[in-house]
Amino acid sequence: MRTLIVGAGATGGYFGTRLAQAGRDVTFLVHPHRAEQLRAGLRVHGPGYDETVPVRTATADRLEGPYDLVLLMVKAWSLDSALEDIAPAVGPDTTILPLLNGMAHLERLNRRFGEDAVLGGIVRVVCAVQPDGAVLQMKPHASLTFGAQDRRPTERVARVGQELAAPGFRLSVADNIMASMWHKWAFITAGGTITCLMRGAIGHVIAAPGGKEFILDVIDETERVAAAAGYAPSAAAHAASLEMFTEEGSVFTSSLYRDVLAGRHHEGEHLLGEYVAVAERVGMEVPLTRLALAQLRVHDLARLDQAGPDRARLG
Ligand SMILES: NC(=O)C1=CN([C@@H]2O[C@H](COP(=O)(O)OP(=O)(O)OC[C@H]3O[C@@H](n4cnc5c(N)ncnc54)[C@H](OP(=O)(O)O)[C@@H]3O)[C@@H](O)[C@H]2O)C=CC1
Ligand SMILES: CC(C)(CO)C(=O)C(=O)O
Incomplete structure (x- = not known):
């Protein structure tokens, strides 16, 4: 099977090298x-390695297809x-497996x-690309879960499962991948x-008076939408959300917050913006998520203003 991994960043780099090492x-x-x-x-x-x-790379101008499997691992x-770039890689039998957080991308991919x-x-891993280009895995666990959107155990799913089974991460076929994606989206x-x-790590929020109540309110709000x-x-x-978000002393921050702090592009619209849009569709109030989204939008406007004529170069 020929597999194309779109993006050799944190997740693409981690999972892609595990697959390359497995031959x-x-x-x-x-x-x-x-x-x-x-x-x-x-x-x-x-941890411990x-x-x-050695990896084979291709740039968009030299991409020759079709590929059997395309793993989308971009922000x-x-x-x-990325969808424009992969056009030559996609033939009538190509399977597309997006591994982004959130859900909104599925609709776009289905249409196309x-x-x-x-x-x-979904993937579960905590990785980041370092300034020297290396991928750093910060926590020992790594897993990839996938499945057909309509839950059918097709031949396609079986083939992809064989291809992706490799040392270095736990692979599973979800009985209900839409539910798994939703749970992760709510969590993120x-x-x-x-x-x-x-504007801080979980450990500091928990330690602040009123912090725990705030955290529980956010978990409740996001879970009610789901x-x-x-x-x-x-x-x-x-239980996993409670454990992660109420751990005393935890240094956990979301990748969204880290991107904001570093002045990078972020997935706020894709994650929080789309979440608020779903809440509106199902008639629910989500004041905390909405506030976080408004704050991100203000941050983005200020960042554009500061960049002035250089705004086209903002990464
Ligand atoms: N990092 C993590 O631990 C986790 C991330 N996720 C999710 O996974 C998704 C990917 O995140 P992550 O891997 O961290 O992102 P990164 O930014 O680390 O990596 C994305 C990579 O994709 C490359 N890229 C984007 N467009 C193209 C293109 N058209 N052609 C070639 N390369 C391209 C980028 O290259 P360039 O820099 O050149 O643009 C970059 O190297 C996100 O939705 C994230 O939320 C999920 C779980 C954990
Ligand atoms: C929490 C984590 C690292 C889990 O995979 C994640 O995906 C994120 O912060 O965006």
């Missing part, structure tokens, strides 16, 4: 600067350009490629809302 036929679609950086291999390091993995704001060709998926939206609004949309978090998903 899979993997090509990374990258921008020219990243191709240059990866000439001598992609360094991935984390440090490896430089939401890059999705449109048809629902049968597009699987749902809660984490983003808490850390962006409070339930109203037909995806009430399971007891286990609720």
